[in-house]
Amino acid sequence: MFDKISNVDLYKIWAPDNAEWTAWAKPVLFASLSSSNSAALLPVSDAPVQLDLRTMIIVDLPEEQSVKEALAFAAKGYRPVPLYNGVRGEGRALVHVWKLTEALCSGANTLAKIKLPKDAPPVFMLDLNRMNGIKAKGAYDNRWCVFPQDMPSASYLKSKGISKIIVRTVQSVQTDLERILYDYQKNGIALYISRNNSLVPKELAVKKQSFAEEWAYRFKVTLGLKRNAAGGFGGRIPDPYESDSSGGGYYRFG
Amino acid sequence: MKQKTRKDAGSPARYFYDVLCAGLRCCPNFNLANSTHAQLPQILIWSATTACDTWCQDMLKKPLLTLLQIPEEKYSNYRYEVIFRAYKWDPQVKDSNTVSRHALLITPQTAQELSFLAEKLSLEVMDMEEALLTKLDLHRAMGFSGKIKRPLRSMESYRRGKNIRLMRFDFHPTDEGWRISEVNSDVPGGLAEASILPKVAGELFKNVEAGENVAEHLLKSFKDKLKRGSRIAFIHATSYADDRQVMQFLGDYFNQNGYRTLFAAPDHIQWQGKKAYSIIEGEEGAIDGLVRFFPLEWMTDLPHDSNWQGYFDCDLPCCSHPAAILTQSKRLPLVWDELNLDIPYWKELLPETKEPKAIPKGQENWIYKPAFGRVGSGISIKGAITEKERIKIEKAARRQKRLWVAQHMFNSIPVKAPDGKQFHACLGVFTVDGKAAGFYARLSETARIDENAQDVPVLISKGVTDVR
Known part of the structure; x- marks a missing residue:
């Protein structure tokens, strides 16, 4: 257990340089920490599936539950990869990240005790609450989405022998993740879903969003979650041209 | 304004002259009449080395x-x-x-x-x-x-x-x-x-x-x-x-x-x-x-x-x-002549820019850029993007002409x-x-x-x- 550990060293535990999948680990939450002095160990429960080197896991659970579940998979031989990409907010933030941050700190103690091989298959970690909340005046909108650019491509996964993905969640697959999964499915990767405490993952078929669904989604984003131009997320960036490779929504400028 | 290239300059002496002028312009306090100016020796040395360096690089056709x-x-x-x-x-x-x-x-x-x-x-x-x-x-x-x-x-x-x-x-x-x-x-x-x-x-x-x-x-x-x-x-x-x-x-x-x-x-x-x-x-x-x-x-x-x-x-x-x-x-380059300003550096360094409609279809030495594009996104450069993407961009540029611009391609x-x-x-x-x-x-x-x-x-x- 660590008396005091810097944010860089904490990140190194979650994203060691010698591991196959950790290049995708997002540093955002770690960067907001000055240091951690958590000496607690995060308890590890039992993961609902056994290790299969051809299987990738996506854990999409609320806040610290996603960390606990990822560690349960780590105990089975999977490499946890944090994909949390939301920032801490100022004042009243829509997405609470402090429990998640604490879990990453104490989870590092637990993870450091698990010996994983370099090529252990990945378990990508997402916060199910990332898109929750309704923006109100004066609130800080730190909601976020996962984009195709945040995860490996289907061809990369296949080149590493991954042929199956299990999504571990408590509800139906979130829209942003669904778009990514559709691309994986289109490229021949089998999809499964494990909800709640179900021990047997069920087959998952993701259908392509129709034109109407696409516009309904955008309508929802525009009206229900506020326009992205207000600092929120998800809507279309006003640009006369959308790149084929954008995956619909990822942008950079400057 | 025609682009003056280094090839036009030709000799190390010309390079030295050009770079010396640049050096003098860099030094706002320099007064040519004041021959005891402390910065003059440094400017001369810098100009000579820069000219030599630039000339050698040009001769070898290498970027710096x-x-x-x-x-x-x-x-x-x-x-x-x-x-x-x-x-x-x-x-x-x-x-x-x-x-x-x-x-x-x-x-x-x-x-x-x-x-x-x-x-x-x-x-x-x-x-x-x-x-x-x-x-x-x-x-x-x-x-x-x-x-x-x-x-x-x-x-x-x-x-x-x-x-x-x-x-x-x-x-x-x-x-x-x-x-x-x-x-x-x-x-x-x-x-x-x-x-x-x-x-x-x-x-x-x-x-x-x-x-x-x-x-x-x-x-x-x-x-x-x-x-x-x-x-x-x-x-x-x-x-x-x-x-x-x-x-x-x-x-x-x-x-x-x-x-x-x-x-x-x-x-x-x-x-x-x-x-x-x-x-x-x-x-x-x-x-x-x-x-x-x-x-x-x-x-x-x-x-x-x-x-x-x-x-x-x-x-x-x-x-x-x-x-x-x-x-x-x-x-901006499409309207800058109407500003009645002297902007020699922009005119020298930015490739020729035109309305998309002024470019005949299929011209490979012209690229299209969104008027408010960012980080190189949406720019059509043959060979750097897929043909499908290039065609899509060209169509968009011709359809929404005020949102696009055509620019002569440089050879990077x-x-x-x-x-x-x-x-x-x-x-x-x-x-x-x-x-x-x-x-x-x-x-x-x-x-x-x-x-x-x-x-x-x-x-x-x-x-x-x-x-x-």
Whole structure:
């Protein structure tokens, strides 16, 4: 257990340089920490599936539950990869990240005790609450989405022998993740879903969003979650041209 | 105006003359009549070495750029350092590692030449902005929507000296010498990459130095306008970590230097008269200065009650003031002759630019750019994008002609890395209030430098460079 550990060293535990999948680990939450002095160990429960080197896991659970579940998979031989990409907010933030941050700190103690091989298959970690909340005046909108650019491509996964993905969640697959999964499915990767405490993952078929669904989604984003131009997320960036490779929504400028 | 190339100059003597003139222009206090001026010997030496260096490079047809390899055994630690010290929170995009294994080395002469050119370009940009403030009839031709044209007319309180003017000019090494592809006039990124990344990379090599620190220049400009303890809001799209990393870097730097900082979305600022106030719960109160990393043309999509028009006519130091949008449009060259200004550096360094409809279909030596495109996105360069994408862009450019521009393609000279790989480079030069303020480069395997390009530190050689 660590008396005091810097944010860089904490990140190194979650994203060691010698591991196959950790290049995708997002540093955002770690960067907001000055240091951690958590000496607690995060308890590890039992993961609902056994290790299969051809299987990738996506854990999409609320806040610290996603960390606990990822560690349960780590105990089975999977490499946890944090994909949390939301920032801490100022004042009243829509997405609470402090429990998640604490879990990453104490989870590092637990993870450091698990010996994983370099090529252990990945378990990508997402916060199910990332898109929750309704923006109100004066609130800080730190909601976020996962984009195709945040995860490996289907061809990369296949080149590493991954042929199956299990999504571990408590509800139906979130829209942003669904778009990514559709691309994986289109490229021949089998999809499964494990909800709640179900021990047997069920087959998952993701259908392509129709034109109407696409516009309904955008309508929802525009009206229900506020326009992205207000600092929120998800809507279309006003640009006369959308790149084929954008995956619909990822942008950079400057 | 016809481009004068180095080939026209021809001889080392001509080079010496040209560079000497440039050196004298760099030195504002130099008086030719005063032969005892202390800087004259240095200028002569610098001119001679630059001329010789430039001539030799031209003769060998090599760009003045070198790629250094980050030592393999040090790369892992370097990557962690880049992520945490240099605020690189997006080190991986899909299957691509965006933390380059290279550093870009330039000579002191190249650094001086680019700085000189950027300063000249920057002054011309500010002149054009002021002229465009009164030429309202040109705004439509530049691609501005009706929503943004209206507040542009209300910028009565705009004064150049009251604000902090940050820009980045993107230079490319070409077979005709340096060319610029654009100015990032409104919200240039790459601030940490220009300020910290060279320091991190510089620790790995001997006889190199980092260039100017753009954050330091911004801080100095704010210090001239706001006392320590003032509260500065850093405006950005709060849900995007990519944007927050830029603001976090700058905010932390200002915080360490005595300013109070607030990270906010554009609609967190309310306007009363010409003063700004934060409405973030728990962080309410007056704002003394603004740093905006939120493209101005997106403001028009803010909720109506956010009163975003306040940004255009405010009474506090801004970086940058919305007037910057006037020169952000890639369609600027189509109207600049109507400004009655002398802008020789822009006309020399920017490739010929035309209306898309003026270009016959299928011309491969012309590219199309969105008027408000960012980070190279949406630019059609044959060979650098798929044919499907190129056709799509050309169709869009012809259909929505006021949102696009056609530009003559330059021939980018790739830079060879020690491992034999070749990269196209784009060297961004920042200016703050018209003064050169740092370098930022991106490398791409294709001639289009876009969102897939790698950020790379720029180092300036001080002698024979080697790994530490």
